[in-house]
Amino acid sequence: MAMLAVAAEERPEKGRAICEGDVVIVYERHDRMKAVTVTRNGELQNRFGVFPHNEWIGKKFGSQIVGKNGAGFVFLLAPTPELWTLALPHRTQILYIADISFVVSFLELRPGSIVLESGTGSGSLTHSLARAVAPTGHVHTFDFHEQRANAAREDFVRNGVSGVVTVKVRDIQGEGFPEELAGCVDGVFLDLPQPWLAIPSVVRSLRSDGLVCSFSPCIEQVQRTCEVLSKERFADIRTFEVLLRSYEVRHENLSTSFDCSEHSSEQKSSEVSTKPPPHKRQRANEADEKDKPEGGLDAGDTNGTSKTVGEESKKPQRQLKPVIARPYPETKGHTGYLTFARQATLM
Amino acid sequence: MAMLAVAAEERPEKGRAICEGDVVIVYERHDRMKAVTVTRNGELQNRFGVFPHNEWIGKKFGSQIVGKNGAGFVFLLAPTPELWTLALPHRTQILYIADISFVVSFLELRPGSIVLESGTGSGSLTHSLARAVAPTGHVHTFDFHEQRANAAREDFVRNGVSGVVTVKVRDIQGEGFPEELAGCVDGVFLDLPQPWLAIPSVVRSLRSDGLVCSFSPCIEQVQRTCEVLSKERFADIRTFEVLLRSYEVRHENLSTSFDCSEHSSEQKSSEVSTKPPPHKRQRANEADEKDKPEGGLDAGDTNGTSKTVGEESKKPQRQLKPVIARPYPETKGHTGYLTFARQATLM
Amino acid sequence: MGGENETAVETTSTRPPSKANMITPGCAVLLDINNGDKLTFAHLNKNASVKIGNIKCWLDALVGHPFGSVFEVQSGAKGASFVRVSPSGADLREGIAEKDDGEAAGDEVKSKDNRALIDNNTAQTLSAEDINKMRTEGVSGKEIMEALVANSATFHTKTAFSQEKYLRKKQKKYAPRVVVRRPSARSVCEAYFAKDPNKTGHLRMDMLALILSLANVGANAEVLVLDMLGGLLTASVAERLGGYGCVCSTYNxxxxxxxxxxxxxNFDASTSSGVVRAPVSQLISARIENSKLSAEAESKRKDGDDDINIILNETTDVSTSGNSMEVDGTTSTTETVEVSVATETTVILESVEGERTTKTTQILETVALDSRLEETPKIETESTGKRKAGTRPDEFEAGKSIKPGRLASDEDRKRWAIQGFTSLIVGAPFLDPWTVVEKLLPLLAPSAPFVIYHPYLQPLAECMNKLQSEHMAVGLQLQEPWLREYQVLPSRTHPNMQMSSTGGWVLSGIRINKA
Amino acid sequence: MGGENETAVETTSTRPPSKANMITPGCAVLLDINNGDKLTFAHLNKNASVKIGNIKCWLDALVGHPFGSVFEVQSGAKGASFVRVSPSGADLREGIAEKDDGEAAGDEVKSKDNRALIDNNTAQTLSAEDINKMRTEGVSGKEIMEALVANSATFHTKTAFSQEKYLRKKQKKYAPRVVVRRPSARSVCEAYFAKDPNKTGHLRMDMLALILSLANVGANAEVLVLDMLGGLLTASVAERLGGYGCVCSTYNxxxxxxxxxxxxxNFDASTSSGVVRAPVSQLISARIENSKLSAEAESKRKDGDDDINIILNETTDVSTSGNSMEVDGTTSTTETVEVSVATETTVILESVEGERTTKTTQILETVALDSRLEETPKIETESTGKRKAGTRPDEFEAGKSIKPGRLASDEDRKRWAIQGFTSLIVGAPFLDPWTVVEKLLPLLAPSAPFVIYHPYLQPLAECMNKLQSEHMAVGLQLQEPWLREYQVLPSRTHPNMQMSSTGGWVLSGIRINKA
Structure with a gap:
């Protein structure tokens, strides 16, 4: 299963079924997933049991698979750039969806666009760039670190995006982008320690009205980059920060018996005290959270033994409590500043 | 009515009744209020009618007063530093409650503390500093602009905080804080264009373990200030940004009839279409918002004619719709950076 | 998959010519007047014009220049026109206030402070009439500004910062600048959010970007969209498809x-043809029909060696028929309704057109968006009041359909019924999300992502809870984006003083097989 | 009010002596170990100690130094003790890595990049035993670090940034530093939020600051607090009162x-005596009783010349009696219950004490808070497991009551009944806000502000709606604070990479007369 979609006409009549050689995302939990290439007689082992690949072949993507020893189950998902970002091996600090989606959108990429990226890093952004420009565009990505470039190249081949992605080893800060691309590039993405050094080369590469984006964690890098962009007559120089706040959803029954006469009704009073005291209750909730650090962990998601209709009987009681949302306590406070600029349209 | 509370024993038995000479906050709406000094035969005129002060005298603070011509009503509130911040005349950019409360708390002020402020500006922060250090502490506030200092001094007298506040005209960046306060100051607040110039004087003024706070809109000011603080051996140099997001609460009935067979039930279909189309409905909401730009505008707040029990009959219908909260669309995105540091406790 | 490195650079030759970057007759443009003070969409039909202040400016001059070009208003005898200028000139003081350049530029921003400043409004000796006279005489904006500075008693006592502010204000008034931008998902979204957010359900550009990523939108996708945001979602998906795959904009x-x-x-023909419309009822009944057929086939195919598998598949079947039950009462009528829907749709769209002011003379087609800056000269289009975007398609270039979005064909519906959509995007601020998702989720292929935008938190929280308890999805996430823009200038770097307080909330997840 | 300018400077002489800034025997301190890695409260009783790693460190050495002093662990034969050090030493590389200082400090942060970096863990030639031996021999932390650097093959190939990171790690392990901080509302709140937020209902320091401002807390206030956050609200209010006025910590x-x-x-006697406890029932019944009396007096006083005024006052009466009806059935019992509450309270508090490990030897009383940094040496107190703050009051300095908060006296209750509280603060994460506010708001003086903190949005939204429709308050605001800390370092300035996502929500308003 390649990450890039094929035309409807070329899809198998029966929809997406898992084949040998496919990459599947084995989903345990929102924050725990793994990319696995399906091989005949292959086997995946995790805390939920043993999963022979042979049982996967022919199943539809999105299927739930129960482990051999019955300890639990996983889901087999079709790979997407978003899932890959959550599953990929970190060779460097990576970009996450908030920055990635904003970059792709702000660079105004579309099928047919030519885009440059430096550095390749772990390839987290590259897959999203590839999806945006496929099938007729191209991503040229550069990293000065040879091992990293090779590892990324392997990932691109494995995920089926290598048709629109070229990886090269090159020090963009030192050498700039290759001359042969000059003037025909729609978008450039820089994630470099000294992005200002690469700007003259960006000017040569971009077409008129083309866009560049520079990602930097520190404001000093931004200040210096903006200065050079301004000197190079870029238009619409804009700097942003994007973040995401994730919410958990839970059932919480706030007590509405604020009994102001605690001795008149012993019944009510004891009712209140049978609830665990605030600290203990919160502690228990906290434990849940640590187990589910990100995003909504759904009930259908709770691993362990497979749940079926028999479980339904427990629900009604739970449904009585109101549903309430609150942000997870900790969140990313900063990833980096995104500076965009548009190649001047000269007269 | 002075802004600072008096001891319970000294309060009139009957509670807070409005007297001649009191400052009252005339509250029209959350974002529209005015500080008025009550004078015999005085008169307030606004869009809700004419309000003779004589009718106010003897009323309790918190009372609703109906205008002479019956066009509407206002509330007479006891002044607080928070209400003053919303009602004061802006002679400069002022600090608002998010920054003010954080500064007062982080400087660890309490009754008896000695605190320095520069510049005084419109005196928005000064009133909160005064409340925090009263009745035994003192606020020494400085502004280089004479007119501004005089205007602020008048405000402090009028609001009854002048017993704990001294205003002086002085260029703190140039001259530093007065020598006679050296070593006995608990906290210093700087709102200066070049705060780093004042730091050496802050070192002389603060007691051991005393705190300084510098407020600056630009990061370059912060960078330079932190550098100097570090050089002057301040401990715990920390920089923050604080903001507030305000929510509006409204009744919103989301349609739960997602009718997938629009012709099978003409009844339902017409039900849907009797609702105003999305754009128009939203436009109407937006108009509300523009009229109520900040904070929760409460029903009891809606000005116009006085509403009494007769209105109650309209309520039940309204109550059926779920209550829903959402942030007001626009908010302050930045006020300034707050840098705190602690005078080193030297051996 | 091998050998792609060698062919890489050659792909540049296969990309479409950069004609897309040129402003062509009839095309839609986004006019950014005075650096965002006013944003206006226009279709460059013949004799199109825009009013800036009282001056009517002809837009013909824009055609033939590349997108991103900067124009300045040049007064003439009968109205004004746009003259292309150099994109530079960011420093307005250039050549005007040079004598103050010696003053420290970087560090001491406030070295001239407002201690001595008394503004008595008598500083300017040029009268309003003087200026008007200059303008009717065709004096350029730059020359007027120079005259204003020369006749100002206080200009040179101001700080560099104040000088720039003063000049910017005057420039907006006497020499308005217009940047002609190419409309794109990003720029259209940003323009509406800034000037008329109700039209697009307060959808902020970072939220739109997030939605398109979460929904895995790319070439060859088949995306189901419930778009009650004026078409912004539909168009943004179509832009990403670029003529490959299709977006089905459904409605109930x-x-x-x-x-x-x-x-x-400004979509080309192939991209436009990827925009399809279909009522929800058709999609659901086709899908149910197919499910029944395939369930039968499946149960015939089944051999008994995989117990768990059977259980799982049965569960799926139960869920599907559960859905079919809910609409079952209407299934029988759907077939006969199909045609009438198609007909009616056309009629309705025409009647919407009928509501427009029917001034059919060749004037500018614009969506005038409100200006937030009061000091800006009033800019009005000749059309009275606000109108819908692009409501006069007759003069569009060939290849554009009269109404956006063709109706889904039988093949389309059959394909979707069999394969399912590859993703779902919902933007319906006045509908309860769960009600919508419950109906639309079964139209997705398994493992397909779905994304629900909503301007309120609580309805999505309840929807998420339902999806959890019904075991319909994995990877559920309820998120709120946060976006902040910065002013980055020497010694004056800080976040913008005003910001949007929320981009709304988005619930996303992946549809699974097991119900 | 005149003449205050002249007396201003003299007020400095009236302020209490700076004894408050000295660490005294028996006082409570906040130990900030290794720059926030671990935060521990301790009462400096005789022979108090803290375990850092495996080493027991005696705390006696802290006494007599001012708050804010920095100490380093000095190993000795039988345990270790704290030795005061200079607060400087921020630059750990000082004297250790001087040879790299030529390398550009500011600009080229990443000029040594990780291109060539291969970390094979064989870089250090000193073994763990070598280091342990040095430590038991009493070699100082600084000397150990110098030895580590001298024996590292890779140290000088690292970037300045990496060097500092390495040294900081080693310093934490071999020369832990402790800053002794004076507990204050701000520092206690921040410590709990960082290390044990459930104890304080996730109340963040900016939220606490906001609450205290919104509730107009200052000297001479009489503040009603419903504090289910372990006493943090009560104590923070008492700190602001500074011995003037009183905080009534109520409970139901x-x-x-x-x-x-x-x-x-570390409150002094007068501040401590301002902390009062009373059950809600007592406060309400006293207030109702008073309302009835004053309503009667009011109606006698009334003359008929002000129609609207009468209507308004009648409305007030109706609302008040409405409240009294709801608790009316219990009013009769309240009087008799009063005493038994007082007795029971004492018993219960004692039984809570009984739950503690009854090791009554003179050991350190601490609230050990979890460390988030795993590489830090494990620091444990001698007391097993977690305990409540300050549960051994017997050795406290004179003037402190055994349980915090005396019970409200008859005069207190009578005063509150007549005058009303000057403000209300509610921090009860497990109660429905409206239920609480409906009962407590009538206890306020008119025009008094109230503030309700809650970790969820929706319950406050519903409470706000109720307050609106019942016309009980003006100036209603539902707000969420946002706090961000920055790293400000040359060429490395940015917001912290992790942040707290929310400080919860706060609903505030002002009680009005008209109901």
């Missing part, structure tokens, strides 16, 4: 909601 | 919730 209302924003995007 | 439960955090604040 008698009158399909407008998706006219699609017209602002 | 059989067992009053703990407010033991009050003990961490």
């Amino acid at each position: 209302t008698h009158k399909p909601p407008t998706i006219d924003m699609v017209r602002l995007f | 439960t059989h067992k009053p919730p703990t407010i033991d955090m009050v003990r961490l604040f």
